[in-house]
Structures are given as structure tokens and as C-alpha cells.
Amino acid sequence: MIPRILVLPGDTAPGSPATRLGAEATRILALTDAALTGASLADYPLPFFDGAGAGEEAPQNARLLAQRLALQDGLLLVCPEINAGPPAVLKNALDWTAAAGTAERTERQPFARLVVALASVGHGVEDGRAGLGALRATFAALGADVLTAEFRLARPDEAFDAKGRLLDAADRKRLDDWLDRLLDATRALGRQGG
Numbered sequence: 001m002i003p004r005i006l007v008l009p010g011d012t013a014p015g016s017p018a019t020r021l022g023a024e025a026t027r028i029l030a031l032t033d034a035a036l037t038g039a040s041l042a043d044y045p046l047p048f049f050d051g052a053g054a055g056e057e058a059p060q061n062a063r064l065l066a067q068r069l070a071l072q073d074g075l076l077l078v079c080p081e082i083n084a085g086p087p088a089v090l091k092n093a094l095d096w097t098a099a100a101g102t103a104e105r106t107e108r109q110p111f112a113r114l115v116v117a118l119a120s121v122g123h124g125v126e127d128g129r130a131g132l133g134a135l136r137a138t139f140a141a142l143g144a145d146v147l148t149a150e151f152r153l154a155r156p157d158e159a160f161d162a163k164g165r166l167l168d169a170a171d172r173k174r175l176d177d178w179l180d181r182l183l184d185a186t187r188a189l190g191r192q193g194g
Contacts, residue, residue, distance in 0.1 A: 003186035004035045006072045010079025010090035012042040017121040017156030018078045023164055025076055025119070028179055034186070039068065041089050049095040058100035065093060066100040069110035073190035074182055075144075078119040081131030091138070098142055111142035113191045117182040119151040128152040145189055151178040 007026050009018040022038070029036055044061040058066075069075065079086055101110040116139045120128025132150050139146045151174065153159055159166055166172045 001073075001187060001190050002033050002035050003073045003183060003190055004037070004071060005029065005074040005076055005182070005186060006037045006039055006069065007076045008039050008041070008078075010041070010077055011087045012040065012089055014042075016080070017153070017159075018080055020160050020164055021119060021121055021153055021156065022076070022078045024160070024166060025078070025175065025179060027165075028176065029076075029183075032183060034183060037068070037072070039065075041093050044093060046092055046096045049092050049099070058096055058103055062093075062096035062100040066097045066110040069097065069114060070101070070108040072114060074115040074117065074186035076117045076119070076182060077135070078121065079131065079135075080121050081128045084130035085134050086131045086138075090135075094138060094142075108191070109143065111139065111144045113189065114139075114144045115182065115185045115189050116144045116146045117149075117151075117178065117185075118146065119153070119178075121153045121156040123155060126152075127154065145185070147181055147185055149178055149181050151175060 007022050009016065009022045011018050026036055026038060044065050046059055046061050079090055097110050118132045118135055120132050122128045136146050153171065159168065159171060161167050166175060
């Protein structure tokens with residue numbers, strides 16, 4: 001089975017460290033048999049989620065994002081941590097996508113059995129731990145299979161060369177190993193056949 005993986009930065013700033021790490025992960029994964037798709041939350045603007053009421057239809061962009069996720073075996077999510085949590089734009093998109101998936105009542109839900117790999121970018125080595133923990137809880141509640149291993153990149157403003165590749169050999173090795181785990185999990189747990 002060829003694993004289908006969506007790479008998604010968890011913020012909307014063009015050229016952000018999360019976007020650059022997502023691009024580097026995409027470059028590495030492109031050398032494998034994975035079928036890759038990239039997306040940006042900026043392409044799916046959504047209103048503030050205040051709890052979709054019964055009978056309320058999810059916005060078109062939430063339905064499109066839910067459909068896109070439903071076609072994937074895995075999600076590689078890279079985001080900064082903001083006030084010990086994920087970016088509001090990301091949490092909002094996840095809430096709307098879950099609501100859209102529930103409302104659609106399709107055969108394949110956007111998060112059920114989706115393999116999720118979480119990465120963060122931050123200034124210190126511990127930056128991202130709390131934000132990824134919050135995301136881990138959210139994805140688990142939505143029925144996703146979240147990888148135990150996380151990738152946290154410290155000092156992202158200094159981490160990339162002019163071509164967008166990681167400068168530090170240890171960071172490159174950690175990223176390669178983490179992506180191998182994602183590929184193994186999506187091959188083993190992929191939901192496209194079932």
C-alpha cells in the first residue's frame with residue numbers, strides 16, 4: 001500500500017518556521033513511495049467556532065478540509081506553540097473539521113484511524129511540549145492514532161540553510177528517523193484499504 005500523507009503547517013504565516021519545516025519534511029518524504037499532499041490553513045478560512053448547533057451546516061471550507069483528510073492515511077502537522085497551546089487558527093480548523101465530518105455522516109470520517117505525526121518549532125528545546133500535548137489529546141478524542149514520537153525543532157530561525165534544509169546533522173537524523181516512523185505507521189495502519 002502506498003501511504004497517503006497530508007503535510008499541514010499549523011499556522012498561516014507564509015515562510016514561517018512551521019512552513020519551512022513542513023517543506024523540508026515534504027522534500028524528504030518525496031524520496032519515498034508516499035503520495036504527498038500539501039495544504040495551508042490560509043486556503044481554508046473559517047469563522048470562529050463556537051460550537052456548531054444541531055442542524056447548523058458547517059462552512060464549505062470545513063467540509064472541504066474534512067473530505068481532504070478523509071482521503072489520507074496520515075497527517076504530518078507542524079506548528080508553533082502559543083501560550084502553551086496550539087495556534088488558535090489550527091484549533092478552530094480542527095473543531096470545524098470534526099463538526100463537518102460528524103454532520104456529513106460519510107463512510108470515512110476525517111480523523112477516525114488517521115495516523116497523526118506532531119512536530120513543533122520554538123525557541124527553546126522544551127518549546128512545543130505543552131502545545132503538542134494539547135493537540136495529542138484533541139486528536140485522540142477525535143479517534144486519530146497519534147504517534148508517540150514527536151519532533152521538536154529549537155531555534156528554527158537559525159536551523160535552515162538558504163535552500164530550506166536543516167543545517168544541523170543531528171536535527172536531520174532526528175527528522176529522518178521520525179519520518180520513517182510516520183511511514184511505518186501509515187503503512188501498517190493505513191485506512192485506504194479498509
